[in-house]
Amino acid sequence: MKTTLRTDITVKDICDGFVYNELEGKGLFGLSGKLTIQPEYQRNYIYADGKKDVAVVESLLKGYPLGLIYFVKVSEDNLEVLDGQQRITSFGRYVTDKFAVKDENGMEQYFRGIAADKQAKILDAQLLIYECEGTESEIKEWFKTINIAGVPLNDQELLNSVYSGPFVTLAKAEFSNSQNANTQKWSAYIRGSVNRQDFLERALDWVSKGNIGDYMSRHRYDTDIKELKTYFNSVIDWVSGVFIDVEKEMRGLEWGRLYEEHHHKPYNPAKISAELRKLYADPYVSNKKGIFEYLLGGSVDTKLLTVRVFDEATKKSVYAKQTAQAKAKGVSNCPLCALGHDANQSKIWKLNEMDADHVTAWSKGGATDRANCQMLCKTHNQAKGNR
Numbered sequence: 001m002k003t004t005l006r007t008d009i010t011v012k013d014i015c016d017g018f019v020y021n022e023l024e025g026k027g028l029f030g031l032s033g034k035l036t037i038q039p040e041y042q043r044n045y046i047y048a049d050g051k052k053d054v055a056v057v058e059s060l061l062k063g064y065p066l067g068l069i070y071f072v073k074v075s076e077d078n079l080e081v082l083d084g085q086q087r088i089t090s091f092g093r094y095v096t097d098k099f100a101v102k103d104e105n106g107m108e109q110y111f112r113g114i115a116a117d118k119q120a121k122i123l124d125a126q127l128l129i130y131e132c133e134g135t136e137s138e139i140k141e142w143f144k145t146i147n148i149a150g151v152p153l154n155d156q157e158l159l160n161s162v163y164s165g166p167f168v169t170l171a172k173a174e175f176s177n178s179q180n181a182n183t184q185k186w187s188a189y190i191r192g193s194v195n196r197q198d199f200l201e202r203a204l205d206w207v208s209k210g211n212i213g214d215y216m217s218r219h220r221y222d223t224d225i226k227e228l229k230t231y232f233n234s235v236i237d238w239v240s241g242v243f244i245d246v247e248k249e250m251r252g253l254e255w256g257r258l259y260e261e262h263h264h265k266p267y268n269p270a271k272i273s274a275e276l277r278k279l280y281a282d283p284y285v286s287n288k289k290g291i292f293e294y295l296l297g298g299s300v301d302t303k304l305l306t307v308r309v310f311d312e313a314t315k316k317s318v319y320a321k322q323t324a325q326a327k328a329k330g331v332s333n334c335p336l337c338a339l340g341h342d343a344n345q346s347k348i349w350k351l352n353e354m355d356a357d358h359v360t361a362w363s364k365g366g367a368t369d370r371a372n373c374q375m376l377c378k379t380h381n382q383a384k385g386n387r
């Protein structure tokens with residue numbers, strides 16, 4: 001890969017022909033049309049928060065360097081911004097009067113309103129730009145390395161850059177488009193933000209059964225996203241059909257896996273809802289997120305619910321009572337050992353050799369309290385648990 005350091009390009013040069021798309025939140029072009037500011041793999045403009053964008057302008061006014069900017073030379077007349085897109089979009093928007101910055105008197109000033117010498121200071125600022133030429137894989141590998149400043153790219157943003165093309169463009173228009181009205185509904189089940197590609201990542205994760213990179217590579221040049229969209233909508237429709245309740249614990253669950261495992265079974269949504277309400281009200285259920293998979297699996301696997309265990313005080317007091325009674329009778333303090341005929345029949349176990357057990361199982365309505373607690377030797381407790 002060949003890199004050339006350029007110090008001759010000014011803010012004014014970049015802002016010549018600067019185009020900002022308000023709807024998409026993207027800086028598009030600059031440098032008299034030669035520069036593509038926001039290639040497909042770049043994230044949306046996220047500096048527009050009245051702080052980071054203002055800081056860029058203040059740095060220029062004070063003559064501070066903006067840091068290194070990287071361009072990729074795509075062809076003789078075409079450059080793409082590899083790193084620095086947020087900074088460029090910030091000063092581009094300021095110079096084209098898209099936002100104002102407070103002056104030394106605390107007055108909001110647009111670019112057109114500031115003194116000529118200040119305007120010149122911004123426009124004449126020279127940037128430190130590396131122009132890189134190389135193969136796609138060289139550049140993208142390198143992109144991973146340099147993108148350490150600012151907000152680092154997350155996994156999906158990196159994948160979007162590595163597999164940029166028509167498929168990513170279409171997929172982003174559907175799944176990372178804040179104007180998409182479906183986003184609200186999806187966010188009941190999916191955690192994260194549209195801008196940071198979390199919805200797109202989930203959609204790809206589901207359809208590819210976890211092999212996102214492989215899927216993007218195979219579909220890179222596809223000109224439709226039918227399969228991706230259909231699968232995603234099937235999962236969402238299935239979840240919202242089976243569970244008529246929307247609980248905050250549903251956000252971020254592995255709905256793709258649960259769909260694969262359970263979507264062929266019939267469910268009665270009203271009955272599911274009643275069971276769900278009961279489990280939500282049960283003080284012994286400490287993992288509410290597990291309720292959904294527990295219900296889908298037919299209310300069998302109580303491990304998913306992390307049913308509250310007996311506390312130390314309860315164990316100690318049950319142990320003391322059980323041991324005193326056993327000693328008086330000359331039998332083991334493990335009631336199951338006491339029933340046996342081997343050497344353990346009269347063995348007195350230490351507290352740390354025993355575990356607490358629900359006499360009546362929680363799943364059959366047994367409470368996690370003293371009255372329903374018995375201490376068993378570890379062997380018997382495990383044997384009981386495995387039944």
Ligand SMILES: [Zn+2]
Pocket residue numbers: 334335336337338376377378379380
């Ligand atoms: Zn025992």
